[in-house]
Amino acid sequence: MALHHLCGMFVFLCVSLISLTQHCDGGNILVFPVDGSHWVNMKILLEELHAKGHSLTVIRASNSWYIPKKSDLYTSITIEIGEDVDNFFEVYLQEQNHDKEGASLMTFFKLTKDFLSMISQAHSLWSEVATNIFDDQNMIKRIIDSQYDLVLTDPAMAPGVVLAKYLKLPLVLNVRWITSGEGHFVLAPSPLSYIPVPGSGLTDKMSFIQRIKNIFFYSIVLFQQKFLVGPVYDAMCDKYIDGGCDIISLLQEADIWLFRSDFVFEFSRPTMPNVVYIGGFQCKPAQPLPAELEEFVQSAGQHGVIIMTLGTLVNALPEEVTDEIASVFAKMPQKVIWRHKGKRPSTLGNNTLVVDWMPQKDLLGHPQTKVFVAHGGTNGVQEAIYYGVPVLGIPLFFDQYDNLLRLQERGAGQIIQLADVNGHNFEKALHKLLHQESYRQNMQRLSHLHRDQPITPMEQAVFWVEYVMRHKGAPHLRTEAYKMPWYSYYSLDVLLLLLSVVSALLLSIFAIFRCLCCQRRRKIKTKQS
Known part of the structure; x- marks a missing residue:
């Protein structure tokens, strides 16, 4: 009897302890990172997600600089890729340093052309990688069968964004840079009168001449997106996405933007409710040196x-x-x-x-x-x-x-x-x-x-990734403005209607007065005759 009582007490204690233990539902996350320094901060986020019990799969290139094939953090999917641009940077620096007294206008245009060419080459390369994924039926079946909860990607290169659309999965961006510049410019209102375009070397306090310069640099960003980056992905979107798509609209449809900046560092500007600022999320108290x-x-x-x-x-x-x-x-x-x-x-x-x-x-x-x-x-x-x-x-x-x-x-x-x-x-x-x-x-x-923040940037990042998994997306945080044509977004159609009504009213009043004046003149002429 005593033994039975002790066993009952033991079972009760075990159940109580289990019930007190914090429950954690591990998610299944597909990660499409960008190599180099971008991977350094993506890996730190993955370490935290792994510690929270989430399962991670990373898509990597066969010639990756920093992303290992085998890891305790994740399972990898390796894509064969034949070329890279890793020697571009040393050559670019040599050319940039060639004229110590100051680069000529021709040197500036050459460096700009070479840089844009490199960017275009990188996007073409990764577009081919995405195409190879879509054309590999075994790989696509494996990815679909894995039943991922969301795609986490760095949109500096766009394959992860297109893949999320293809798989119809929620999308979380680990972002500061997109395919053609800084992310805010396709996401939030960005008046060029006080928001400097990256590359312009300007602050949020601009003179008239500086605002002209800012618009010039913004036109370069638009040119890059319209003629160098956009066409690279358009054909892939038309082929693999029902109804077609473009990269900018896919970015705007992302559920959460984990933005690697904050307003201690960044100039103040408009933002959107699905932007979470995680600047410095990789930072922790320093550890002892070797x-x-x-x-x-x-x-x-x-x-x-x-x-x-x-x-x-x-x-x-x-x-x-x-x-x-x-x-x-x-x-x-x-x-x-x-x-x-x-x-x-x-x-x-x-x-x-x-x-x-x-x-x-x-x-x-x-x-x-x-x-x-x-x-x-x-x-x-x-x-x-x-x-x-x-x-x-x-x-x-x-x-x-x-x-x-x-x-x-x-x-x-x-x-x-x-x-x-x-x-x-x-x-x-x-x-x-x-x-x-x-x-x-x-x-x-x-x-x-x-x-001086209520919770750390890393805690913010992890919370919002898990938030998207819990709710299977966050469409309520996205604006519908992106679906509006540009003339509706700026209310030019409304303005045109109002101007038309006012013009018609003024013309009507003018016509009435003119008619009354004409009648009066005729009466005066009649009396005089």
């Missing part, structure tokens, strides 16, 4: 450490620029940690440690780090804000100048163009950041603002 690296950092003493890296796409700057930078570092009392994979600079000093890889976030979070020399990628800029380290920026391409401009406008960084990098300019900029306390104070202020 012993040897910690010893090197501590050996800097009161002078501190400068760290330099140029991101994932560029291993090294042109050799002459590298030598100039190394010679400046050699004269500094600070220790320097430099991620550099090119030829070892001939002017390298004993105070400079050259590495193939560095724990960037842990170094930025170290109290000894004084300045971050960087190219201005979104990840690095947001990490610098999180840890409060002022930035000396050397923008190379993409959004990097615009990112750094936002820091410079807030007094938290300085920009030096690649063509202007020489010993004198580089040393002057470094000294300014090291010895003018306002730069660190302004960056610390941005850091405090960024961290």
